[in-house]
Amino acid sequence: xxxxxxxxxxxxxxxxxxxxxxxxxxxxxxxxxxxxxxxxxxxxxxxxxxxxxxxxxxxxxxxxxxxxxxxxxxxxxxxxxxxxxxxxxxxxxxxxxxxxxxxxxxxxxxxxxxxxxxxxxxxxx
Amino acid sequence: xxxxxxxxxxxxxxxxxxxxxxxxxxxxxxxxxxxxxxxxxxxxxxxxxxxxxxxxxxxxxxxxxxxxxxxxxxxxxxxxxxxxxxxxxxxxxxxxxxxxxxxxxxxxxxxxxxxxxxxxxxxxxxxxxxxxxxxxxxxxxxxxxxxxxxxxxxxxxxxxxxxxxxxxxxxxxxxxxxxxxxxxxxxxxxxxxxxxxxxxxxxxxxxxxxxxxxxxxxxxxxxxxxxxxxxxxxxxxxxxxxxxxxxxxxxxxxxxxxxxxxxxxxxxxxxxxxxxxxxxxxxxxxxxxxxxxxxxxxxxxxxxxxxxxxxxxxxxxxxxxxxxxxxxxxxxxxxxxxxxxxxxxxxxxxxxxxxxxxxxxxxxxxxxxxxxxxxxxxxxxxxxxxxxxxxxxxxxxxxxxxxxxxxxxxxxxxxxxxxxxxxxxxxxxxxxxxxxxxxxxxxxxxxxxxxxxxxxxxxxxxxxxxxxxxxxxxxxxxxxxxxxxxxxxxxxxxxxxxxxxxxxxxxxxxxxxxxxxxxxxxxxxxxxxxxxxxxxxxxxxxxxxxxxxxxxxxxxxxxxxxxxxxxxxxxxxxxxxxxxxxxxx
Numbered sequence: 283x284x285x286x287x288x289x290x291x292x293x294x295x296x297x298x299x300x301x302x303x304x305x306x307x308x309x310x311x312x313x314x315x316x317x318x319x320x321x322x323x324x325x326x327x328x329x330x331x332x333x334x335x336x337x338x339x340x341x342x343x344x345x346x347x348x349x350x351x352x353x354x355x356x357x358x359x360x361x362x363x364x365x366x367x368x369x370x371x372x373x374x375x376x377x378x379x380x381x382x383x384x385x386x387x388x389x390x391x392x393x394x395x396x397x398x399x400x401x402x403x404x405x406x407x
Numbered sequence: 408x409x410x411x412x413x414x415x416x417x418x419x420x421x422x423x424x425x426x427x428x429x430x431x432x433x434x435x436x437x438x439x440x441x442x443x444x445x446x447x448x449x450x451x452x453x454x455x456x457x458x459x460x461x462x463x464x465x466x467x468x469x470x471x472x473x474x475x476x477x478x479x480x481x482x483x484x485x486x487x488x489x490x491x492x493x494x495x496x497x498x499x500x501x502x503x504x505x506x507x508x509x510x511x512x513x514x515x516x517x518x519x520x521x522x523x524x525x526x527x528x529x530x531x532x533x534x535x536x537x538x539x540x541x542x543x544x545x546x547x548x549x550x551x552x553x554x555x556x557x558x559x560x561x562x563x564x565x566x567x568x569x570x571x572x573x574x575x576x577x578x579x580x581x582x583x584x585x586x587x588x589x590x591x592x593x594x595x596x597x598x599x600x601x602x603x604x605x606x607x608x609x610x611x612x613x614x615x616x617x618x619x620x621x622x623x624x625x626x627x628x629x630x631x632x633x634x635x636x637x638x639x640x641x642x643x644x645x646x647x648x649x650x651x652x653x654x655x656x657x658x659x660x661x662x663x664x665x666x667x668x669x670x671x672x673x674x675x676x677x678x679x680x681x682x683x684x685x686x687x688x689x690x691x692x693x694x695x696x697x698x699x700x701x702x703x704x705x706x707x708x709x710x711x712x713x714x715x716x717x718x719x720x721x722x723x724x725x726x727x728x729x730x731x732x733x734x735x736x737x738x739x740x741x742x743x744x745x746x747x748x749x750x751x752x753x754x755x756x757x758x759x760x761x762x763x764x765x766x767x768x769x770x771x772x773x774x775x776x777x778x779x780x781x782x783x784x785x786x787x788x789x790x791x792x793x794x795x796x797x798x799x800x801x802x803x804x805x806x807x808x809x810x811x812x813x814x815x816x817x818x819x820x821x822x823x824x825x826x827x828x829x830x831x832x833x834x835x836x837x838x839x840x841x842x843x844x845x846x847x848x849x850x851x852x853x854x855x856x857x858x859x860x861x862x863x864x865x866x867x868x869x870x871x872x873x874x875x876x877x878x879x880x881x882x883x884x885x886x887x888x889x890x891x892x893x894x895x896x897x898x899x900x901x902x903x904x905x906x907x908x909x910x911x912x913x914x915x916x917x918x919x920x921x922x923x924x925x926x927x928x929x930x931x932x933x934x935x936x937x938x939x940x941x942x943x944x945x946x947x948x949x950x951x952x953x954x955x956x957x958x959x960x961x962x963x964x965x966x967x968x969x970x971x972x973x974x975x976x977x978x979x980x981x982x983x984x985x986x987x988x989x990x991x992x
Contacts, residue, residue, distance in 0.1 A: 292511045309819050313812050331512050334500045344504065351507045 284379045285324045287358040288315075289343045291351065292331035307369055314372040321381055330354070410435050410698060411640050411679045415607040417534065417599060418547045420640075421629075422611035423621045423742050427642040429460050429908075430688035431611055431681065432549040434697040440477035444544040448480040451530050451550055456908050457482050462690045467529075469543075474691045479543070483529045492516065492528070535596035603636035610676070611640045614662035618742070623670035639676040641666065645683035647943055654941035657975035685948040689907050717961055717970040721988050723929055724755045726967070727898060734844035734890070736851045737931075738920075739902035740912040744933040747978050748902050748971070749852035751987040757785035758985065762847040766790060766840045782981050790836045799823075799832035841890055842883035844897070891925055898928035903960065905932050905953035914964060930965035932957060938972035 315325050328336035337343050342363050346353040353366040357378075364378045376382070410431070411418075418435065420428040429450070436448045447469055450457040458465050461480055463472055467487070469479040493516035501509055533539055533546065540546050600606050608629055612622040626637055645662055647655035686693050727735060735752055737745040746767065753765035766788045800823050808816055843849050890896045899920065903913040917927055937950035937957065961968050971987055978984050 292514070309811055309816075330508060331496075331516070334497075334504060334508075334512060337508065338500055338503045347508050348505045351505075351511060 283322060283324055284381075285326070285360050286315075286318060286375070286379060287326045288328065289337055289340070289346075289354060289356040289358070290327065290329050291354040292329065310371075311369045314375060317372060318375060318379070318381075323379055323381075409679055410438055410681065411607075411609050411638055413545075413607045413609075413638075415603075415605055415636070416545060417606040418545060419550055419600075419606065419608045420548065420611050421550050421608060421625055423613075423618050426611045426613050426618055426742060427681075427688065428611050429455075429457060429549045430694065430697065431609070431640055431642055432547045433457075433460050434681075434688075434694045435609075436478055436480075436545075436547050437475050437691065437694055438698050439545050439547075440475050443477070445477050445542060446479065446545045446547060447540060447543040448478070448547045448549060449483065449530075449533060450481075451483045451485065451548065455482050455484070455549075456911060457549060459908070459911065460689055460694070472691070485529070488529050489516070531592050531596040534599050535592040597633075601633035601635075606634070606636060608634055608637045609640050610637055610673070611642055613643050613742075614641050614645075614665050616665045616668065619665060619669055619673065623672050626672055626676070637676055639673055639678045641678065641680045643683045644680045645945075647945070652941055652943040652946070653975050654936070654939045654973060655943035655946055658946070658973075661977065683945065683949075685945055686952055717932075717957070717968060720751070720931065720969045720971050721755075723900075723931070723967065723969040724752060724988055726929075727752065728756060728759060728761070730848075730895070730898065732844060732847055733895065734841050734849045734851065734897045735900060736897065737900045737902050738916060738927075740909055740916075743902050743904050743909050743913075744971075745902045746852045747984070747987070748900065748931050748933060749850045751971075751978065751984045752900070753785055753787075753848070753850040754782060754981055754984045755988045756848050756850075757782050760784065762786075764788060764840070764843055764847060764849045765852075766849065767852045788840070790833060790840065792833050795832040795836045799835065838883045838887045841887055841897075844890070894926065894928070897925070899925060901927045901930045901965070902933055903930065905935055905937065905956040905960075907956065910956045910959060910964075913960075917964065926966075928966070930960050930968040931971060932960055932968065933971045934973045935970050936973050938970050939974075940972070 315327065319325050326336075330337060337347070340358075342358070343356050346356050346363070346366055355367070355369060356363055357365045357370060357375075359378050365374075370378065413435070418432070420432040422428050432448060436446045440446045448457065448461075450465075457480060461472055462474075463470060463480065465480050465482040467481060467483060469481050472478040472480060493513060496516060497509060497512050500512070504512075530548075534548075610622040610626055612618040622639065629635075629637065645655075645658045647659045649656055649659070681697055684693070684696055686696070688694060688697065735749070737749040737752070739745050749767070750765060753763045757763045762784050764786045767790065803823065804819070808819065811819065837851075840849060840851060901913050901917060903909045913930070920927060935950070935953060935957070936946050937953045939946075939950070941947060941950065957970065972990070974983075974986060974990075976983060976986065978987050
């Protein structure tokens with residue numbers, strides 16, 4: 283079974299609704315992950331502020347963070363880093379996981395800015 | 408007359424700021440301790456003055472009050488709790504994760520909800536776990552101002568639903584995930600609160616219409632949360648023989664009328680009245696006088712010669728008028744009359760021919776009631792949290808909702824139900840109102856102190872964020888903090904009463920503002936009995952008690968200040984408010 287891990291910047295909610303503005307990329311990402319789960323992929327999302335232990339115990343992720351916090355999110359497939367600094371879209375995730383692309387409904391790819399969700403200083407948490 | 412009689416183990420005092428929650432909870436605690444019980448008094452108010460009232464230095468663990476055997480007290484400082492919580496979460500990773508990651512984690516734990524939740528966490532430890540307080544027969548909570556208290560109380564039920572329905576990790580309680588483990592403790596806390604055998608809620612009110620209305624609102628909201636064992640305490644009831652003094656007659660009449668027209672829901676509650684006292688309720692001796700009120704036979708003496716001469720409110724309005732535009736914000740602890748002062752300024756400026764917008768963020772807004780008839784040039788608006796949240800929700804759903812599939816939309820809707828959505832929504836509305844000040848006068852009466860500070864704190868956070876990421880940010884938000892700091896744009900009027908606690912609170916507020924780089928323009932001392940012209944013995948004594956506090960404000964604390972007398976006619980409507988500016992009107 284394929285395993286997908288996402289190491290995300292510190293944020294308080296996965297849709298970013300509590301930030302200054304909602305990031306639609308993140309909202310869609312949540313739905314894409316749900317779709318992957320339905321395809322039989324094991325998905326684990328780690329948020330720096332909630333699960334620092336997951337970051338600390340993965341040397342590859344620590345190395346990325348040392349290079350710069352903008353490397354988050356780090357996306358890992360079966361233990362290998364497949365992308366940094368970007369939320370992949372459904373079709374890209376499907377490719378990285380070796381799933382049938384036709385099943386995925388492609389969405390336009392947008393590079394998002396750092397810590398899209400719940401801007402850490404928004405005062406919301 | 409008498410202190411609330413209670414037989415439950417837990418006792419809560421709630422009410423509008425300044426009604427005497429701390430005084431009554433301490434006096435009740437002293438009475439219980441002196442009847443042989445072991446009593447613990449707990450304050451969870453971020454602006455607690457329990458130390459001052461009991462004359463002891465308190466900490467987060469029960470300290471004995473030396474003058475009263477059997478009485479203990481503790482102070483929960485939610486900000487310190489939040490700090491401790493932050494340390495607990497972050498410190499294990501220092502030296503393991505890169506410094507930038509640590510800084511980013513710390514920032515997540517520095518905001519408003521962390522403080523709220525950390526406070527509730529401490530509060531639950533005492534209420535949800537009876538072992539913690541097993542040494543005491545009674546635990547008395549001197550709670551925070553009403554809005555804050557309700558939030559504290561309503562959170563756990565919100566969370567209970569929230570945590571259960573949360574799927575896919577979508578939850579604004581994210582950074583506080585560690586607290587989810589405490590869920591059973593929170594559930595136990597809610598159960599204790601709703602258990603009439605164990606918990607009594609004392610709704611504290613002054614014999615004033617606005618305070619009673621607030622008590623009614625609280626009563627209903629608590630009942631909705633299943634907390635039905637409520638009693639009503641009317642504090643500071645003044646009764647003078649008629650015909651001797653206009654002010655004393657007006658005060659007696661106003662209290663009587665307020666009590667007679669008391670909201671219906673309150674009339675069915677058991678009621679206890681405590682009398683008006685001349686001295687501030689600070690120190691054990693003063694508190695004992697609430698238990699056994701002395702009959703005051705002090706001779707009438709009008710030696711007010713050493714009271715400072717203060718500028719009138721009218722001259723303050725003159726100075727404000729010279730600004731020509733901008734934001735005027737009245738700030739202060741709840742119950743000191745911020746709304747009245749804001750309304751009086753707005754009415755006076757409008758009557759001088761200036762366009763004025765009067766707006767309130769106070770959840771217990773009485774502006775609409777305070778001003779009955781339309782005044783030319785004056786617009787009254789209200790920042791209503793419920794309305795703002797709905798507007799924000801619609802705005803977000805419209806902007807981002809249409810491109811989403813059903814799953815993503817459900818997720819977004821769920822996050823929009825989260826507790827911090829309100830903070831954000833209200834904040835945006837506040838920024839927008841401040842923006843209006845560039846063309847005309849905008850007068851804002853802000854919410855009680857704690858909330859106000861959170862608002863400004865959020866403003867600061869926004870400011871920092873804007874400097875870093877030039878995102879899709881409304882111009883009004885981008886401009887907010889620089890405007891609040893610009894003395895030509897924003898004039899903060901600190902409002903207080905000539906009493907120990909309100910002056911102390913206002914002083915702290917001024918210090919908090921200084922940290923945010925905001926210097927108040929003026930102070931207004933409201934409802935002064937000294938300036939009222941009363942000759943009633945008890946009220947005169949109270950008036951003399953005001954002198955050192957007026958001095959302190961005029962000579963130490965303020966750049967300019969004005970005194971508003973206690974008025975025989977309540978300052979309601981355009982004419983009543985105009986009388987504040989010009990007593991002869």
